Amino acid sequence: MIEIGEVTVPAATVARLPYYLRALRDLASRGVTTTSSTELAEASGVGSAQLRKDLSYLGSFGTRGVGYDVESLSSVITTALGLGSTHRLAIIGIGNLGQALANYSGYSSRGFEVAALLDVAPSVVGTRPAGGLVVEHLDALEEVLEREAVTMVVLATPGPPAQAVAERVVAAGVKEILCFAPVALQLPDDVVVRSVDVGGELQILAFHAAARAATAAR
Numbered sequence: 001m002i003e004i005g006e007v008t009v010p011a012a013t014v015a016r017l018p019y020y021l022r023a024l025r026d027l028a029s030r031g032v033t034t035t036s037s038t039e040l041a042e043a044s045g046v047g048s049a050q051l052r053k054d055l056s057y058l059g060s061f062g063t064r065g066v067g068y069d070v071e072s073l074s075s076v077i078t079t080a081l082g083l084g085s086t087h088r089l090a091i092i093g094i095g096n097l098g099q100a101l102a103n104y105s106g107y108s109s110r111g112f113e114v115a116a117l118l119d120v121a122p123s124v125v126g127t128r129p130a131g132g133l134v135v136e137h138l139d140a141l142e143e144v145l146e147r148e149a150v151t152m153v154v155l156a157t158p159g160p161p162a163q164a165v166a167e168r169v170v171a172a173g174v175k176e177i178l179c180f181a182p183v184a185l186q187l188p189d190d191v192v193v194r195s196v197d198v199g200g201e202l203q204i205l206a207f208h209a210a211a212r213a214a215t216a217a218r
Helices: 011-029 037-044 048-056 070-080 096-102 138-147 159-171 198-216
Strands: 002-004 007-009 087-092 112-119 135-137 152-155 176-179 192-195
Touching (some): 011 037, 011 048, 011 070, 087 096, 087 138, 135 138, 138 159, 152 159
Parallel strands (some): 087 112, 087 152, 112 135, 152 176, 176 192
Antiparallel strands (some): 002 007
16 A cells, blocks of 8 residues: 555555556547546556546546546646656666667656766766766766756666665665666665566566467467
8 A cells, every 4th residue: 555645545556547647648638628437447448447446545536427527637646646746867777778768758748857867888978868968977876866856766777786776876865766677676665666677578478479379279
């Protein structure tokens, strides 16, 4: 369970809120002002009962026979997710993946700003791969995090150095980390780590592909 203000919300519900927000913003961009639980659930990839249960943790929404006000519900979820102010990001590891993450164009619309880029490779340090930001050396990590008022770190290093780098990030006061490194970080309980294991996800897809092929061969 996760506390959002004075409300305690299941972690699984929190994980689905960004999908609801994305669907609501897509509806708003198309000029839709109200939506039903069925329509919003389908756009979010969940069941309508699950959607209604998730939203019930945030308050009472929707009018029978009318549906949800898109702008109002979007505002509530935005606030619940802590997106009322911009979060400043540092991306550590500016290889191919790090450069792709640095050049992602969707940060600002979701309440994020890339404030710093760091690496150790001489061929990368001093370059400007995105938004005019200069890649700084990892030796200056603590100074950069403080100077740029970084609140979240995206870790795109190779696996071996990831743990040590993450420990430095936490010691510097940043406790929200999005990790793309193929390792299980061991950090204090008050640190929030979200891991994205691309290789692991592809292996899961490979399992399902093999199972489908085996079923078809019977």
